[in-house]
Amino acid sequence: MIDQFTPPTRRQLLTMIGKAGGAAALYQAMTVMGHAKDSQFTGPPQLSGAKPGATVLVLGAGLAGMLAAYELTKAGYKVQILEFQGRAGGRNYTVRGGDTIAEIGSKQNVTFAPGNYLNPGPWRIPYHHRTVLHYCKELGVQLEPFLQINHNALIHSKKAFGGAPQPYRELMVDWKGHVSELLAKSLDAGALDTAVTAEDKAKLMEAMRGWGVLDKDMRYTKSDHVGEQRGWERPPGGGINGAPIPNDPSSLTETLNSGVWQTLGFYAEHVMQTTMFQPKGGMDHIGKGFAAKVGKLIRYNTRVTKIAQDDRGVTAAWTDTKTGATGETHADWMVCTIPAPVLNQIDFQVSAEKKAAIRALPYGNSVKIGLEMKRRFWETDHAIYGGISFTDQAISLVSYPSAGCFTDGPAVLLGAYPFGPGAYMLAGMTPEKRIQTALEQGSVFHPKEYKAEFLSGATVAWNRMPWILGCCATWTEESRAAHYQNLVSMEGRIVLAGEHCSYYGCWQEGALLSSLDAITRLHQRASAA
Amino acid sequence: MTGKIRGAVLALAGVTLATAASLATPGFAQDRPGPGGATVEVSTEGQEVYEQICQACHMADAKGGGEPGAMIPALAGNANLADKDYPIIVVMKGRGGMPWFNGVLTKEQIAAVITYVRGHFNDYHDPVSVADIDRIVAANPPVPECNTCGH
Numbered sequence: 001m002i003d004q005f006t007p008p009t010r011r012q013l014l015t016m017i018g019k020a021g022g023a024a025a026l027y028q029a030m031t032v033m034g035h036a037k038d039s040q041f042t043g044p045p046q047l048s049g050a051k052p053g054a055t056v057l058v059l060g061a062g063l064a065g066m067l068a069a070y071e072l073t074k075a076g077y078k079v080q081i082l083e084f085q086g087r088a089g090g091r092n093y094t095v096r097g098g099d100t101i102a103e104i105g106s107k108q109n110v111t112f113a114p115g116n117y118l119n120p121g122p123w124r125i126p127y128h129h130r131t132v133l134h135y136c137k138e139l140g141v142q143l144e145p146f147l148q149i150n151h152n153a154l155i156h157s158k159k160a161f162g163g164a165p166q167p168y169r170e171l172m173v174d175w176k177g178h179v180s181e182l183l184a185k186s187l188d189a190g191a192l193d194t195a196v197t198a199e200d201k202a203k204l205m206e207a208m209r210g211w212g213v214l215d216k217d218m219r220y221t222k223s224d225h226v227g228e229q230r231g232w233e234r235p236p237g238g239g240i241n242g243a244p245i246p247n248d249p250s251s252l253t254e255t256l257n258s259g260v261w262q263t264l265g266f267y268a269e270h271v272m273q274t275t276m277f278q279p280k281g282g283m284d285h286i287g288k289g290f291a292a293k294v295g296k297l298i299r300y301n302t303r304v305t306k307i308a309q310d311d312r313g314v315t316a317a318w319t320d321t322k323t324g325a326t327g328e329t330h331a332d333w334m335v336c337t338i339p340a341p342v343l344n345q346i347d348f349q350v351s352a353e354k355k356a357a358i359r360a361l362p363y364g365n366s367v368k369i370g371l372e373m374k375r376r377f378w379e380t381d382h383a384i385y386g387g388i389s390f391t392d393q394a395i396s397l398v399s400y401p402s403a404g405c406f407t408d409g410p411a412v413l414l415g416a417y418p419f420g421p422g423a424y425m426l427a428g429m430t431p432e433k434r435i436q437t438a439l440e441q442g443s444v445f446h447p448k449e450y451k452a453e454f455l456s457g458a459t460v461a462w463n464r465m466p467w468i469l470g471c472c473a474t475w476t477e478e479s480r481a482a483h484y485q486n487l488v489s490m491e492g493r494i495v496l497a498g499e500h501c502s503y504y505g506c507w508q509e510g511a512l513l514s515s516l517d518a519i520t521r522l523h524q525r526a527s528a529a
Numbered sequence: 530m531t532g533k534i535r536g537a538v539l540a541l542a543g544v545t546l547a548t549a550a551s552l553a554t555p556g557f558a559q560d561r562p563g564p565g566g567a568t569v570e571v572s573t574e575g576q577e578v579y580e581q582i583c584q585a586c587h588m589a590d591a592k593g594g595g596e597p598g599a600m601i602p603a604l605a606g607n608a609n610l611a612d613k614d615y616p617i618i619v620v621m622k623g624r625g626g627m628p629w630f631n632g633v634l635t636k637e638q639i640a641a642v643i644t645y646v647r648g649h650f651n652d653y654h655d656p657v658s659v660a661d662i663d664r665i666v667a668a669n670p671p672v673p674e675c676n677t678c679g680h
């Protein structure tokens with residue numbers, strides 16, 4: 001009951017709508033009110049009243065699997081999880097000193113100093129990934145800002161500036177300067193008179209002058225105003241030499257060659273926009289948070305080899321990877337989160353359509369390389385605090401740690417994170433060679449310090465992780481149209497879930513949203529059965 | 530073809546620059562490296578293409594690896610490669626966990642690397658040509674059905 005005479009607060013109103021019309025109505029109402037358009041998350045599922053004794057078998061203890069187990073347990077199901085690895089979390093993974101990394105074909109011992117880590121998989125969480133953020137809060141996972149954009153980080157292209165990296169700030173300012181000048185020129189020449197009204201033309205000219213920092217002749221030239229955006233030859237100071245001296249903008253050709261427009265486009269994507277977060281101390285705190293709730297339900301080192309079902313229940317056959325023992329686990333229902341490259345090799349009793357869908361889902365590849373440096377020279381010597389420097393070499397980027405700015409002692413850089421051909425090139429090397437290559441290529445940004453300050457490295461090539469054989473599902477428009485619904489449909493007593501069963505590919509948000517959708521449908525079917 | 534390829538492929542003297550749009554910017558905006566990772570140069574020479582691309586998964590000795598039920602197929606001593614159409618289809622279209630390389634590698638690179646794998650890690654010495662690839666593209670056969678074809 002709310003008091004008729006005081007208007008309800010927004011929150012009260014939403015609670016009322018939620019109670020009256022369920023989650024879908026709540027979502028719609030929030031959207032109308034201008035909120036929540038950025039996520040399909042409507043709050044944790046309100047599942048309850050599982051049939052007494054009903055059981056669910058979950059395959060895979062990644063985030064999708066553990067969330068399913070967590071919510072289904074709350075709803076009253078008896079849940080068991082089978083997990084290939086000796087660790088929960090799946091791709092939600094962090095490596096620290098003392099850990100070993102077991103790829104197919106190699107083994108590394110990580111020797112990072114205490115507190116230092118590499119997130120080989122997920123590393124950042126956009127502010128609108130509400131499902132991830134919700135469960136972080138619920139599980140007590142502490143988040144801190146992830147420093148996504150750094151205007152003082154660098155962009156390197158072999159084809160621009162003789163291969164010398166340039167600050168993102170300078171390239172970005174030069175880009176809009178040159179584009180503004182060109183647009184102003186064509187407007188002035190009447191080239192766009194059929195496309196814009198006289199009034200808009202005047203406004204556009206004014207906008208280009210201001211936004212592009214053009215001079216009185218509408219040209220992008222060296223000036224104090226340009227210096228105020230792109231930085232200085234001599235920065236402002238005090239006393240007799242206080243006056244700043246601007247430097248020369250780069251030419252249009254060099255600015256184009258740098259490819260800076262791609263960086264601008266990248267940061268403009270919804271999923272790359274700030275505010276960005278990361279768990280304090282490593283991404284695996286999310287997996288650990290879930291494992292604190294459902295860890296006792298997990299049978300580790302258990303590789304599922306066969307999945308069957310009939311009208312009474314489901315059966316997973318498995319091999320214990322430590323002892324070689326084989327066994328079977330039965331349940332009434334199943335949530336299967338095994339990634340497609342492995343699932344398509346398992347004897348799986350489902351329809352030809354679902355099998356075809358699983359087979360039509362290749363995984364991209366990716367490699368990460370962590371480089372532990374003796375000191376934070378990027379901060380002390382170059383005023384780079386977090387953020388990303390981009391390069392067109394195989395490593396793709398160098399990313400500076402978001403946490404621990406201004407501290408002394410060793411710190412870990414992300415020394416490589418490529419997709420595509422660069423990822424295959426690095427993955428095909430031994431871990432030692434990969435680290436060596438990352439040092440060579442990353443030196444382009446910090447030639448004086450990079451090799452001299454290096455302590456140790458650690459690397460993960462996702463295609464060589466024995467439990468996934470890839471990075472993330474690669475969908476195309478065509479494969480979505482042909483197979484997506486067949487992949488996510490509940491068939492008999494089995495439903496699939498995970499990153500690959502979502503339109504949020506390669507995000508933890510997708511794994512969690514897919515899991516919530518899958519268990520909601522499972523619960524409906526189990527309740528009706 | 531399975532993949533819709535947006536990347537342009539530029540041929541330079543002896544080296545090609547592959548814009549791997551299909552793999553570097555897959556589908557909806559995934560977490561990914563961003564602009565830097567879009568382009569690197571891949572050799573046109575068969576052995577080097579193998580070392581730069583294929584060996585990431587199939588390993589330096591082409592023997593693959595993994596555990597039963599989670600295997601990377603071996604290419605060495607692989608009877609499926611006797612018919613050269615088989616590797617062409619798989620490389621062009623992908624199969625199972627393996628993505629397609631159409632649009633990532635040029636036809637020349639694909640012909641060169643299949644010739645190398647068939648001749649070096651197997652005993653099949655008839656070369657694969659760009660014309661073979663064009664023939665497969667025109668016929669557009671389905672991806673062969675077999676589970677972990679390389680065993």
Ligand SMILES: Cc1cc2nc3c(=O)[nH]c(=O)nc-3n(C[C@H](O)[C@H](O)[C@H](O)COP(=O)(O)OP(=O)(O)OC[C@H]3O[C@@H](n4cnc5c(N)ncnc54)[C@H](O)[C@@H]3O)c2cc1C
Nearest residue numbers: 060062063064084090091122123124304498499506507508
């Ligand atoms: C390089 C990289 C960068 C990424 N960056 C980000 C990012 O910045 N932000 C973000 O939010 N997301 C990111 N992601 C995506 C995110 O990691 C995934 O979307 C999410 O973790 C997937 O969860 P899942 O539960 O679907 O699958 P997984 O975590 O892969 O879980 C599957 C589980 O199944 C187990 N399994 C496999 N085979 C078997 C078997 N035969 N029997 C039993 N168990 C089996 C596996 O061991 C694993 O534990 C990134 C991923 C990668 C690889």
